[in-house]
Amino acid sequence: MSRPIRSLALLLALVLVAAGCGASDDASSGGGGGGDDGTFTVGFIYVGPKDDFGYNQAAYQGSLDMAEAMGDDVEVLQAENVPETAESEQVMQNMIDKGADLIFATSYGHLEFAQNVAERNPDVVFVHQGGLEGDRQMDNVGTYFGTVYEPVYLAGIAAGATSETGKLGYIYAFPIPQTLANINAFTLGAQSVNPDATVITISTGSWCDPTVQSGAVESLLNKDVDVITQHQDCTKTIIEATEAAGAYTVGYHADASELAPKGWITGSEWNWGPLYTDIVKTVEAGDFVDSKYNGDYRVGLQTGDNPFVQSVYGDMVDDDTKAMIDDAKQRFIDGGSPFEGPVLDQDGEEVYAEGEQPTYDEVEQMDFFVQGVVGKIG
Amino acid sequence: MIEQVLIGSVAGGTCIVFAGLGEIVAERSGVINLGTEGSMLCGALAAYAVGIETGSPWLGVLAGIAAGAALAAVHAALVLHRNANQIAVGLVVSFLGIGITALFGQSYVGQGVVPLDTWDVPGLSSLPFLGPVLFEHDPLTYLSFLAVPLSVWAIWRTRAGLVLRAAGEGPEVLEIYGTSARRVRWIALLVGGAMAGLGGAQLSTAATLNWSEQMTVGRGYVAVALVIFAGWHPVKLLGGAYLFSGAIALQLQLQAEGWELSRYLLESLPYVTVLVVLALLSRRRIHGGPAALEKVFEG
Numbered sequence: 026m027s028r029p030i031r032s033l034a035l036l037l038a039l040v041l042v043a044a045g046c047g048a049s050d051d052a053s054s055g056g057g058g059g060g061d062d063g064t065f066t067v068g069f070i071y072v073g074p075k076d077d078f079g080y081n082q083a084a085y086q087g088s089l090d091m092a093e094a095m096g097d098d099v100e101v102l103q104a105e106n107v108p109e110t111a112e113s114e115q116v117m118q119n120m121i122d123k124g125a126d127l128i129f130a131t132s133y134g135h136l137e138f139a140q141n142v143a144e145r146n147p148d149v150v151f152v153h154q155g156g157l158e159g160d161r162q163m164d165n166v167g168t169y170f171g172t173v174y175e176p177v178y179l180a181g182i183a184a185g186a187t188s189e190t191g192k193l194g195y196i197y198a199f200p201i202p203q204t205l206a207n208i209n210a211f212t213l214g215a216q217s218v219n220p221d222a223t224v225i226t227i228s229t230g231s232w233c234d235p236t237v238q239s240g241a242v243e244s245l246l247n248k249d250v251d252v253i254t255q256h257q258d259c260t261k262t263i264i265e266a267t268e269a270a271g272a273y274t275v276g277y278h279a280d281a282s283e284l285a286p287k288g289w290i291t292g293s294e295w296n297w298g299p300l301y302t303d304i305v306k307t308v309e310a311g312d313f314v315d316s317k318y319n320g321d322y323r324v325g326l327q328t329g330d331n332p333f334v335q336s337v338y339g340d341m342v343d344d345d346t347k348a349m350i351d352d353a354k355q356r357f358i359d360g361g362s363p364f365e366g367p368v369l370d371q372d373g374e375e376v377y378a379e380g381e382q383p384t385y386d387e388v389e390q391m392d393f394f395v396q397g398v399v400g401k402i403g
Numbered sequence: 404m405i406e407q408v409l410i411g412s413v414a415g416g417t418c419i420v421f422a423g424l425g426e427i428v429a430e431r432s433g434v435i436n437l438g439t440e441g442s443m444l445c446g447a448l449a450a451y452a453v454g455i456e457t458g459s460p461w462l463g464v465l466a467g468i469a470a471g472a473a474l475a476a477v478h479a480a481l482v483l484h485r486n487a488n489q490i491a492v493g494l495v496v497s498f499l500g501i502g503i504t505a506l507f508g509q510s511y512v513g514q515g516v517v518p519l520d521t522w523d524v525p526g527l528s529s530l531p532f533l534g535p536v537l538f539e540h541d542p543l544t545y546l547s548f549l550a551v552p553l554s555v556w557a558i559w560r561t562r563a564g565l566v567l568r569a570a571g572e573g574p575e576v577l578e579i580y581g582t583s584a585r586r587v588r589w590i591a592l593l594v595g596g597a598m599a600g601l602g603g604a605q606l607s608t609a610a611t612l613n614w615s616e617q618m619t620v621g622r623g624y625v626a627v628a629l630v631i632f633a634g635w636h637p638v639k640l641l642g643g644a645y646l647f648s649g650a651i652a653l654q655l656q657l658q659a660e661g662w663e664l665s666r667y668l669l670e671s672l673p674y675v676t677v678l679v680v681l682a683l684l685s686r687r688r689i690h691g692g693p694a695a696l697e698k699v700f701e702g
Contacts, residue, residue, distance in 0.1 A: 074509040074616070082513075106505070194659075200666070227658045230670040234620045235611035236418075240411045240652050244659040247407050259615040261513060284515075399661040 065127070065309045067091070068102040068120035070113060072132035075105045079258050079278040080295075084131040084154065087297025087332070094302045098309070100124075109134025117142045121149055127308045129154065129301070140166060150308045155203075157321050157389070167318040169300065171333035172325035172385060173203060174210035176293035178363035179335055179350045180275045181214020183291045184252045185222045186346040187273055188215070194245035194253040195226045196238065196263055200402045202391045204256045209395045210363040211254060211275075216397055218349065225250055226400030232258040242266040252290065273341070280336045292336035300324065300332045323385040326357040364388065369396040404656055409536040411652025412645040413544065414610060418443065418602035418619075419644035420547045422626035424554050425471075425598025427635055431558060432591030433571035433584070433695040437493025438478045439599045440623025441500020442471035446600025447607035448504045451614040454516040463516070464543070464604045471600015472593045474500050479592040483585050486699045497623065505616045512615055519543060519609040541609035543601070554637045567591055571693030574700040584700055599623065625677075632681035635692055643681055650676040 067088075075085035085103070092101045102120050107113045113135055117128055121142070127150045130139040136156035143151045143166045153168045184193055193215055197204045208226060215222040225248055227241045238255075239262050245253055246267075253267045254275035261284060267274050268285040276282070276292025307316050325331050338347065357363070366377035370393045377383060383391075394402060422439050429436045449470035454463030478496045481487040524538040524545070537548075558564040566587055569577045574584035606622075607614050625647060633639035650673035657669060 074512055076509065077512050077615075106509075225659055225661065227655055228666045228670070230666070231620060233615050233618065235613045235615065235618050236415050236606065236620075236622070236648075237651060237655070239611055240415055240655045241659075243407065243411060243414075244652070244655040247404075247656070248659045250659075259512075259613065259618075261515075261615075262611045262613040265612055400658060401663050401666060403665060403667070 064100045065098060065305070066100045066102065066120075066124045067305055068117070068123075068125040068128040069104070070107040070116055070120075070128070070130055070132075070135060071103075071105045072107060072109055072134065073105065073258070075103070077258065079260060081105065081131070083279060083295030084129075084297055087295065087301045088129070090298025091301035091305055094298065095305060099305060107132075107135070109138075111138060113138045114142050117151075118146075121146055125149060127152070127305060129304075136168070150313050152304055152318060162320070164314050164319065167313070167316075167320055167322060169304070169318060169322040169324070171295070171300075171331050172323065172388070173293065173333045174206040174363055174388065175326050175331060175354075175357050176333050176335045177207045177277075178210040178214040179353060180254070180291050180293055181211040182218055182350050182353060183338070183342050183346055184211070184254065184273070184275050185215030185218040186343075186349075187290050187341055188219070188222065188252045190249045190251045191219055191222045192248060192250045193222060193224045194242075194248075194250040195224050195398075196241045196245070196253065196255040196257060197226060197228055198230070198232045198257055200228065202389055205394065205402065206364075206388050206391045207256055207277075208398060209368075209391065209393075212395055212397050213363055213368070214353075217353070218346070223397050223399055226394075226398060228400070229257065235259065235262040238262045239266050242270070246270050246272060254292075273339075276336055282337055282339065289337075289339040290342060291338050293333055294336050295332055296334045297332045300330055303330070323389075325385065326354065327360055329358070362388075370394065371396055371398060404660070406532055406536060407656055408649055408652045410539075411655070412649030413536060413540065415648030415651055416641075416644040417540075417544045417547045418606040418610065419622055419626050419629065419647065420551070420641055421543075421602030421605065422599040422623055423629050423633075423640040423644055424550055424637055425595035425602075426627055426630045427554065427558075427637060427640060428567065428591050428598070429475075429595035430630060430635060430696055431567050431571045431693055432588045433574060433693055433698065433700070434479075434482055434588050434592055435489050435493065435627070435697055436475065436478055436592060436595055437490060437624070437627055438474060438496035438500065438596070439493075439626055440619060440621065441497040441504075442474045442596045442599035443603035443606070443619045443623045443626075444500045444504040444617070445470040445474045446603030447618060448508045448511070448603075448614055449600070450604030451516050451607040452507075452511050454608050455511065455514055458517055460517050460519045460608050463608050464519070464601065467600045467604030467608075468597045469600070471603060472597040474503075475592050475596020475599070478596075479589050483588055483592075489697050501617055508614055508616060514614075516608055516612060516614075518612050519605075541605070543605040543609055547605075551637045551641050558637075568693070571695055574695055599626070602626075629677065629681070631692070632677070632684075634684075639681075639684065643677055646680060647673050647677045 069088045071081040073081040104116050107116050131154040133155050136153045139151045140161050151166045155170045156168045212224040229237045252273040264274050264284045268288050273288040273290050274285040279294050282289040362382040366381040367379045368377040446467035450463035450467030453466035454460045481492045519541045528534045528538040570584045570587040577584045629643040633643045654669040654672045
């Protein structure tokens with residue numbers, strides 16, 4: 026080996042070590058070591074760090090809540106920073122070698138790899154957060170997700186009632202159906218209290234680019250927007266910049282009210298614990314096959330266990346507004362939808378007629394902005 | 404709206420200006436350093452972490468400078484002592500920086516740092532138009548204003564600058580006069596890394612008040628590209644950096660204005676603008692770089 030190549034190989038090895046440490050894989054809580062000692066073992070993999078104030082932290086918290094609810098019955102394995110690549114198969118296989126009976130793959134891009142590992146390990150159950158099984162349906166795989174747009178609609182009501190200018194801002198990453206549904210629900214919620222409310226959207230083209238985020242906040246403020254919400258992975262820059270400008274914040278992913286003591290209106294956040302616990306109980310009892318979890322399971326206020334819930338209110342939200350929000354929530358519990366017609370798209374074309382409402386599946390394929398949204402998809 | 408775009412171009416461009424100036428120093432000495440992205444990230448994290456631990460953003464900035472230089476030292480050691488390929492080592496060092504900061508940064512995600520506050524320049528900040536654009540920023544932004552003319556002076560008007568350029572143009576000649584080209588390049592690379600670290604520190608403790616994994620999102624590579632397109636000149640680099648971040652500010656503003664343009668088109672605007680303008684500017688001097696750039700010199 027020549028000198029430069031040897032040096033390079035050394036460095037590459039170093040990088041691999043660093044990357045390997047990044048995907049830390051540690052066992053925690055309860056029980057003994059091996060898997061065949063009678064305890065039920067559950068593995069969780071996350072695409073990011075477990076303390077990101079966002080999606081991954083919420084899932085991690087859910088796993089802790091589940092572990093607490095189950096007590097000594099389960100052993101929990103955790104792996105964070107697991108990339109959405111074939112490397113994740115290795116991490117999952119390691120968990121199985123340590124005795125995992127059930128694995129939660131919590132990021133959108135983990136699905137394909139979870140399915141691959143599931144094929145090779147028919148005795149282990151895999152549940153995936155947010156995906157749809159497609160044509161690879163197996164007896165040991167299922168997906169689950171909440172209806173995120175329900176609490177976002179409720180937050181929209183509070184935002185519409187709080188805004189003085191009637192202009193709200195929405196900073197998002199990419200126009201995926203889930204984001205479009207959120208933006209539309211937020212807009213319809215705001216319009217339910219202020220029919221003239223508009224929502225100006227800005228896409229950053231990234232789940233986390235803080236420099237662009239702070240520029241986006243400035244641009245929105247410049248257009249008299251006085252409430253800003255977002256669908257981003259790192260949320261802190263936007264919330265703090267909004268607070269510093271004296272504008273209002275609606276949060277997403279987690280309760281960040283401490284970052285915006287003056288401007289925090291409300292938000293939507295995950296509460297995965299109860300759902301995780303129920304899935305674990307179902308699998309442990311041996312009832313997974315053909316259960317509701319052995320498919321594409323979607324939960325909402327109707328089913329009573331939506332893992333996506335409202336955050337705390339700020340002081341500016343008055344009792345009248347809270348009552349309106351409670352009414353809307355009751356409508357959804359009784360079978361209603363934020364997208365109950367009439368709903369018009371940006372061009373004024375009717376998408377859902379009076380009394381009509383989309384199914385969960387249809388919402389997951391949403392591809393339009395409602396009237397009152399400023400911005401272009403694609 | 405124009406004012407808004409210009410404010411955005413300065414606010415977003417400062418970190419690139421620092422990183423780019425550092426890269427100019429490195430490349431003027433004859434070494435291309437693609438590790439800039441990694442140095443920026445190390446600087447951003449070190450500044451953020453030390454800022455939180457000590458409560459002093461200025462100690463954080465110093466730590467950021469040191470961290471950027473430390474990563475550049477890895478590059479320097481491999482390139483200058485092992486004669487490894489500059490491009491390959493630079494890329495690997497960048498990934499090393501990304502990996503290290505992702506690892507050690509985990510516990511700082513979501514934590515609050517004491518910010519480097521905005522400091523309005525007395526008198527000047529009340530100027531119409533120019534005031535908000537140039538004189539309502541954090542202290543490091545003002546430092547970047549000074550750093551550009553200072554580096555022009557240092558590179559072309561001082562003996563140190565002459566030695567630096569000699570290392571990049573004809574290291575053999577430098578050796579004849581009894582100065583070690585390797586030593587000059589070591590210093591230049593450390594300065595380059597330190598400047599990139601300073602840029603990263605500005606990003607985390609002044610511009611965004613946040614640390615998150617890979618938060619530079621390629622701005623280190625943008626800085627390297629700008630240096631080449633700017634013909635290794637600090638003033639053109641400043642223009643390029645402001646053009647790039649101004650284009651970002653413009654596309655965000657256009658979205659807020661409700662322009663019915665494709666978001667994909669808008670998001671590529673910064674890159675397209677910089678490529679077109681700087682390609683036009685540097686058309687006549689494509690080979691204007693230091694003569695010994697990238698060449699291995701066994702001194």
